Amino acid sequence: MFAPVTFTGAPFFAAAPLVAAPFATSRDTVGVGVLAAVGESLLQIIRGRLPTEPFLIELTTVLTVAALAVVINALIRRGDRRLASMQNVAAVAQRAVLPVPPERIGGLDVAAQYEAAEADAFIGGDLYAVQDTPYGVRMVLGDVRGKGLGAVEAVSVVIGAFREAAEQEPTVEGVAQRLERALAREGLRRRALDAFEGFTTAVLAEVPRGAAELRLVNRGHTEPLLLERDGRLRVLTPGEHALPLGMGELGAWPDRAEIIDFPPGATLLLYTDGLSEARDARGRFYDPVARLGGRTFPHPRALLTTLTEEVLRYTGGATTDDMALLAVRRPEPPADATTGETAATGETATTGAAGETGPSAAAGTPPAAGASGASREQGGTGGPSGPADAAGSQRPRAVTPRKSFDNK
Known part of the structure; x- marks a missing residue:
């Protein structure tokens, strides 16, 4: 009692290329439009309405909407190309900075x-x-x-x-x-x-x-x-x-x-x-x-x-x-097999007359620097805290006491 007198599939066939336009390629969009027109024609043949005026109107509607979908697809593809170009320019600019x-x-x-x-x-x-x-x-x-x-x-x-x-x-x-x-x-x-x-x-x-x-x-x-x-x-x-x-x-x-x-x-x-x-x-x-x-x-x-x-x-x-x-x-120094220097600490194991072992200063480190880190932290002459100026004097550096942090 509530069923329509006549049923037409034209709205569904017309919607198909519009749905495909934003996602499909241009060729696929055209293909969906052609299939929609063929589907509408087959439906009308089955119903025996070919070639009546209502059929021609519905087919024209499907073809018009399919053509519009192709145009929309072309505009979307052009926008995608422009966006890709802008992305490339932005990427180059950011990598330069x-x-x-x-x-x-x-x-x-x-x-x-x-x-x-x-x-x-x-x-x-x-x-x-x-x-x-x-x-x-x-x-x-x-x-x-x-x-x-x-x-x-x-x-x-x-x-x-x-x-x-x-x-x-x-x-x-x-x-x-x-x-x-x-x-x-x-x-x-x-x-x-x-x-x-x-x-x-x-x-x-x-x-x-x-x-x-x-x-x-x-x-x-x-x-x-x-x-x-x-x-x-x-x-x-x-x-x-x-x-x-x-x-x-x-x-x-x-x-x-x-x-x-x-x-x-x-x-x-x-x-x-x-x-x-x-x-x-x-x-x-x-x-x-x-x-x-x-x-x-x-x-x-x-x-x-x-x-x-x-x-x-x-x-x-x-x-x-x-x-x-x-x-x-900070990479670990390579282990020296001849001196016994370890990669983890950079210390050399030495053996005393009584057979006791203990760490000695690493090669190339002055004993004074190994005994105290104060001269290094205060930027004393010859320390690594900064290069000498034109007159050969060491420039002082502002230093705060060494701070320890809680382990997490």
């Missing part, structure tokens, strides 16, 4: 990785840089507020200022102050935070030449992690929290570097909040401390690959923020 560092810098193993939150959003505000300088290997990892071209411009300012300051400033604290002034100058020049992103959280690190230590300055960024060769993990929480870079108008901030032991086999991991704020389907955050504790990795590249794969699995591929990772490892 954030080039992939060599795997070996200043005797340290290095790996860096940038993962965009979306496939079509490669331009972001995360940054990293590593540089071998006269004062040791220096690095920075940070996160600029915002996205898009404004964030990329801020990234270029920070990276450019870092590379210049890292070569000139005798202390890592001085490098941080140079970055602060560079962002302040750029902000004054543009006068609008809409065009220039307002601030940058960052961690600056330095591995002085010949010293098994790290010097860290944290400007409002996520705490770095230190993975030791035996699987122990330390969260390098700063003793005093500081404001991000670019917020100097709120008051002067005296940077103080934290000094941390950096033994052979240890790996320093710097990362942005795209890692620690990645969420699973239930909204739970990814915890790198819990995930990495007790694990060892032969090379920084293996560590970053593992983290990237785990985050993708944890989030189901639906990450919401860009993720920048930087890992630096």
